[in-house]
Amino acid sequence: MSDAMDAELRIDAAEQFKALGHPLRHRLLFALGQEPATISQLAVALNTRKGNVAHHLGVLREAGMVRVVETRQVRGGTEQYYQRTARKLHFSPEGEKAAAGAILQAVAAELDHAPETLLLSLRNVRLTAVQAEALADRLQSIIDELPDAGPGESRYGLLATLYRPNQL
Structure with a gap:
């Protein structure tokens, strides 16, 4: 069904940042990350x-972040299937x-509707710049190498961030 x-x-x-300025648009991007809808x-x-949904999909489409990958005729109308572009x-x-x-607001909204949360952890730890960079690289590798189980399996959200808060 879908284009790759x-x-x-x-x-x-600028239009991409504008498109990302609303949490529902992030949730739409999350939902369209695996299969068209x-x-x-x-x-x-x-x-x-x-x-x-139609309004926010229009904004994302204008920004080149979603596209129509299939249309079907149903009951006298046209049904469009959208998918994330990347x-x-x-x-x-x-x-x-x-x-x-906006990303954090969207994740919070997803958590509000999630049937289960397997992990939510926040920790402040003192690291050297070298340790922080190595940790960021390691986290990114875990995310990039995680295989997708394919259609029919449950979708899970994964948010990882490593940041340096303001010092007291």
């Missing part, structure tokens, strides 16, 4: 109105900071 997703999409244009399917999955979104360091708030 690009491996990576670089987020660096219609506006109706997304509305049910995300517990929101179809008109709301498996991974790559942010510049400035872009990560610009999108962080």
Whole structure:
């Protein structure tokens, strides 16, 4: 059914940052990361109105972050299947900071509706710059090398961040 997703999409244009400025758009991107879905399917999955989904998909489509991968005729209308354009979104360091708030809001909204949470952990630890860089590389490797179990298996969200908070 679906066109193959690009491996990576670089987020660096103003319209892309605007598109990422709303938590529902992040949730749509999460939902469309594995398989295509219609506006109706997304509305049910995300517990929101179809008109709301259609509006936000339009913004994401204009920003080149989702695309229509199939259309079907159903009961006198046309049903469109949307999919994310890339498996991974790559942010510049400035872009990560610009999108962080909306990303965290979207993850919080996903957690509110999640049937289970397997892990939520926050820890502050003192590291050297070399240790912090090695840890970031290790976490990224774990994420990049994690195999997808394929269609039919449950979708899990994974958020990893390593940041240096303001010093007291």
